[in-house]
Amino acid sequence: MAHPWIQEMHLPRLNIPVTIDNMFKVTPSKPIDAKPGDNLYLSNLDDMIGARVFTPTVYFYKRHELHVCDEENQKFLVKTLSDALADVLVPYYPLSGRLRETKDGKLEVFFGSDEGVLMVEAHSGTTLSELGDLTAPNPDWEPLIFKFPNEEPYKVLDMPLIIAQVTLFRCGGFSLGLRLCHCICDGLGAMQFLSAWAATARTGTLVTDPKPCWDREMFRPRNPPVVKFPHMEFMRIEERSNLTTALWQTKPVQKCIRISKEFQTWLKSAAQPFDLAGCTTFDAMTAHIWRSWVHALDVKPLDYQLRLTFSVNARQKLKNPPLKDGFYGNVVCVACATSTVSDLVDRQLSETTRLVREARQSISEEYLRSTIDYVDVDRPxxxxxxxxxxxxxxxRFSIYKSADFGWGKPLYAGPIDLTPTPQVCVLLPEGDDDCSSGSIIVGICLPESAVQRFLQALLPSSELT
Structure with missing residues (x-):
């Protein structure tokens, strides 16, 4: 079953001992444009139910010769990161506030007596080499991300909006485990903030390019709301297939599959719709993964209507008015393709690719405005x-380039654990941001019984075309 274009990555099982040494708040280093009692508007794009989460990421760095002893090394690392963070929190001051709900259930940022973000110092008796291959996300890295004792899942209210854990390993290498609240920024916004923090740490002086822009009021709902689309992406659909049982009641395992550049090129050619409008590599890969997933899970009944959703960056769609440079809030729309099980598994891949392409291209400025109004009328x-x-x-995120704090690019930058939401698949760059010349990693959760079927369905085959 092995194929040079598609390779399963075997994640080592790990037990990472981590000791927390210190925790402290980091507050803006200078006065900010908010005083206690102030609040800031969040748009309905910031306040969609899917954004009420912390996005956990981890960054591994090899040993950097800063001081003679590890204890001094740790102090220097933490001081460099926390001083730079304090400086960056001045222009990015909303991240030093907290979230609360207004009486209508909507979120806002407020500034009270409790402010600032959380920095955690930790150490581990293990070494980076003992963690194995640092190219694919591993759920066993979880101790490198700080969570409060007995923290409720999806808790965002009254929480620090950034939680950073610096863990020093016995070899002198270290990790930065970061939790950033999705309500404040989408992926591109998070990269903008991370770049500013890293550049400030690297240079020792505040760097913000572009200058951060809040400006969430431009996404206020219309009065009266105008919902022009059915928004299948949000619709509650009765689960009458075997998907829930397969993915939630059995314990799924996280699998990572390396997809070579050669396969991506071949697939894009093989998956072209027959209407001469073409497709992107993302369209083809997404369609192929969707079909392979449904094949592997043997979804029944065959007339059941399935949905594929994915986020589309709508920044370039906005013309009236255009988005300002430096805007770091959520500007993503959720595209949705639908198909019955039988159509998905029996039709040619080119047909599925066309569905994905049409869903992606349906995202317009009007769709974004309709999304804002939909959430306002029927807040899921x-x-x-x-x-x-x-x-x-x-x-598409410059996550490796953005995370150079002065110690070079990280060995790995990205997420950790996909299993809490096993109906999510992540496409990651392998080892660098430039996927134009390299492989991507597909991270997906499957029951153990479906793994081989999924890998088999991914393999290049004449049946795809």
Whole structure:
């Protein structure tokens, strides 16, 4: 079953001992444009139910010769990071506030007596080499991300909006485990903030290019709201397939698959729709993963309507008015393709690719405005998973380049654990940001019984075309 274009990556099982040495708040180093009692508006794009989460990421760095002893090394690392963070929190001051709900259930940022972000110092008796291959996300890295004792899942209210854990390993290498609240920034916004923090640490002086812009009021809902689209991405659909049982009631395992550049090129050619409008590599890969996933899970009944959702950056769609440089809030729309099980597994891949392309191209400025109004009229209170696979693309984020704090690019930069939401698939760059010349990693959760079927379905085959 092995194929040079598609390779399963075997994640080592790890037990990482971590000792917390110190915890302290980092507050803005200078006065900010907010005083106690102030609040800031969050848009409905910031306050969608899927954004009420912390996005955990981890960054590994090899040993850097800063001081003669590890204890001094740790102090220097933490001081460098915390001093730079304090400086960056001046222009990015909303991140030093807290979230609260207004009487209508909507979120806002407020500034009270409790402010600032959390920095955690830790050490581990293990070494980076003992962690194995640092190219693919591993759920066993979880101790490198700080969580409060007995913290409720999806808790964002009254929490520090940034939680950073610096863990020094016995070899002198270290990790930065970061939790950033998704309500404040989307992926591109998070990279903008991370770049500013890293450049400030690297140079010893505040660097913000572009200058951060809040400006969430431009996404206020219309009065009266105008919902022009059905917004299948949010719709509650009765789960009458075997997906829930397969993915939630059995314990899924996280699998990472390396997809070579050669396969991506071949697949894009093989998956071209027959209407001469073409497709992107993302369209082809997404369509192929969706079909392979449904094949592997043997979804029944065949007439059940499935959904594929994925985020589309809408920044370039905005013309009236255009978005200002430096805006770091959420500007993503959720695209949605639908198909019955039988159409998905029986039709040619080119047909599925066309569905994905049409969903992606349907995102317009009007769709974004309609999304804002939809959320205002019918504010979803929980994530809907009925018949759904969500694919998240990280390959467009300059996550490695953004995370150079003065110690070079990280050995690994990205997420850790996908299993809490097993209907999410992540596309990651492998080892660098430039996927134009290299492989991508597909991270996906599957029951153990479906893993081989999924890998088999991914392999190049004449049946795809």
């Amino acid at each position: 209170k929980q994530l809907e998973f009925g018949g759904k696979l969500t694919i998240t693309q990280w390959t």
